[in-house]
Amino acid sequence: MIRSTISLCVGVFGLLATPLAAEEPSARTLVWADEFNMPELDRDKWGVIGTDFWVNNEQQAYVDAPAVLSIVEGLSGADGGALLLRPVFKPGVDPHPDRKADFLSGRIESRDKFDFTYGRAEARIRMPDVKGVWPAFWLLGNGRWPDTGEIDIMEYVGEKDWIGVALHGPGYSGETPLVNKFFFPEGEDVTGWHVYAVEWKTDELLFQVDGRTIYRVTRPMVEHYGKWRFDNPKYLILNFAMGGAYPFKTNGIEKPYNGVPQETVDKVKTGEIAMLVDWVRVYAPEE
Template identity: 60%
Template sequence: MKHFFLKSFLLFVFIFSGSSHAQDISVETATDTLFFDDFSQSSLDREKWNVVGTDFWVNNEQQIYVDSTATVFTVKGDDAQGAESALMLKAHYSPDYITYRGNDFDFISGRINTRDKVMFTYGTASARMKLPAGSGFWPAFWALGGGDWPDTGEIDIMEYVGETDWIGVALHGPEYSGETPLVNKYFFPEGEDVTDWHVYSVDWTKDGIYFKVDGRLIYRVTKPMVEHYGEWAFDNPKYLILNLALGGAYPYKTNGVEKPYNGLPESTVQLIKEGKAEVLIDWVLIRN
């Protein structure tokens, strides 16, 4: 059973030394815990999570999301790759799976969210994750407001496009969406990369937003910084999203690949066919 203590969460968030690694940090919950899931059940808890289906497509991504145990499922033991249990989002090569909005999709993958199940305003949202190597993989851990985008804001807690030495964080809102100026890259220390277990988190307050990896502060955005570009869109409830996208706008901007798929090179297509397009999530936690 995973460590689940009703006491201070400070060990996880703040105690980190050069000899420690993310996989050595226990998750500890406190009385202000709003949400916690360690994916220890035999399947995804539908009381906590929604699963996105084939009626959703954005950003020229090369996959279509499906609500299936092939793309969203829990694992234990060796399949959890160092965790006791975990959620797996997995992409598959599935030629001509569906035509949607005039596009033929050859890949399926998984996306989940807590919309209308768990919404929160301010607090700390964290997830312990293990990501796959491969140019054009586009997994993310993020939060959206419940209204129109970008008016109700977006917090990108972790975004990865296939370069294993870094992840990105960002804010989007009115007048600073899309190519937002409020963005930063975090480059891992030597000997670490995204294929290791890491804790990605954000501390969200009424005056600022603080992004962290393994307890290290990697980017700080204050309310005045945001209001230099547009309206502060971070006083409203938000929900969490976890997804594994393939190719599309952001990977293409990074790798410039046009064929065989936009933002998705043949080498990564082969990884998908070999069953290596996997994102593992050990746990997700929200504290007020």
């Protein structure tokens, strides 16, 4: 990964600086963090997913390349460097025999490097105004899905006024009621910097945006559908998917790609569509 300037994204993301966080849990014990201030991605903290991975009929192949995954600097509103994840349009490159995706993109995760049970995970993120994309910040258990649980702290599918949160596990993956949409207040949307977080406790999870609790899931709510799978370690994931099940379910677009309209393809070709992550932090549970 190479460190680069962010001039290519200034036109899309603007120059307006915003507060670094709505809530600074300074009294908490910080157990893990990446501020993305190194010249390259810290491979001691993150692994990078490759082309073999494919789920949800997503329309991209993940690769380990600076074109889709880099550390950038000079971005207004960011505290130092930032992680940039973005899709690129590269037909004919994907080696997967069945998928043959025309898009390449980036996904990093802390599996086998860092995981945790209970506490607060948060990331400061800025996203693009474009339909049919699927950037996300989430936690996943180390075993077979969905048996070891999934915590979706933030999912965005291209409608800039809201993000989604969810829990998945045995008996409650997919379309169970353990999901929620957060609609931003007037004058805000996903293109601004926001802190997305989960407070993970022994019997409940609180999903937050900029320090405001937007959804609470309790053990009894989960056990109405299946076994509670949130007492085991989980690792961090940041990714930028294109199209697939969730965007398609939201917009109903079939062509030119599942969940992805032509206008988004055209914007991807400009190189300015990206998910930017200022930092990721994990705190110990409150005492």
